[in-house]
């Protein structure tokens with residue numbers, strides 16, 4: 001993909017967004033934006049940029065990292081089993097999280113990548129977990145995530161709850177989703193369990209229903225225009241814990257995977273649209 005074109009489109013689109021948040025002087029005074037119009041502008045802008053999602057740059061970098069021998073053992077990730085057999089990337093993320101026999105755990109894409117980096121390449125799991133977003137090996141994970149999720153684009157979301165551990169994880173996720181606490185007594189459900197809810201310009205999907213779950217789950221990981229970087233699902237969740245005024249979750253902790261499991265299963269049958277493009 002053409003890099004310059006992508007950045008050009010991003011800049012042009014920023015101008016449009018600016019236009020919709022601060023109405024231009026030529027506008028008639030009566031033309032104060034009705035609440036629907038900002039959403040329309042964002043939809044238009046997404047359409048414009050659809051052929052040049054900057055996530056493509058992460059995808060390309062991720063493919064290189066996937067194939068390159070690295071780490072203390074100097075091997076690539078090409079034998080990493082994301083659930084469909086060693087090295088199979090196509091369709092893998094459409095079926096994650098899932099149960100893995102070798103770890104005896106339900107894993108999401110990121111925790112599985114950490115497993116591969118530890119087992120195949122010899123990296124230290126704790127170092128990766130503690131690194132922080134966009135730091136050290138985590139930066140590589142983020143790029144590889146973009147590469148992997150792009151390989152399920154357009155496929156139906158198909159996450160299993162057949163295995164007892166998968167069922168257990170879904171139930172834990174559901175519990176967590178409705179668990180209220182913190183200074184505001186918020187749960188995920190406070191912001192994500194009603195139809196037509198929005199905060200500022202953001203439509204908040206009702207994640208408890210299939211259609212809303214597909215909108216939420218199916219478009220993440222995504223390139224986030226407002227922060228100018230690519231966010232994995234772990235990062236999306238981390239930020240929502242913050243919005244909930246909860247303590248920061250530990251990267252790839254069971255609770256974050258359980259929440260993903262809950263959202264993914266609710267989204268079953270919807271389409272994978274990753275990498276998405278978000279405000």
Ligand code: HEC
Pocket residue numbers: 177186187188189190191192199202203204205215216217219220236237240241243244259263278279
């Ligand atoms: C105080 C309100 C609030 C709470 C509580 C909250 N979120 Fe969010 N959530 C948001 C907002 C606002 C956005 C959109 C953010 C953005 O794009 O800047 C969002 C976005 C999301 C998205 C992406 C939706 C989309 O269409 O892009 C998911 C998935 C999500 N939240 C899950 C969760 C989960 C799981 C929890 C509980 C751990 C949670 N949220 C708690 C406000 C909240």
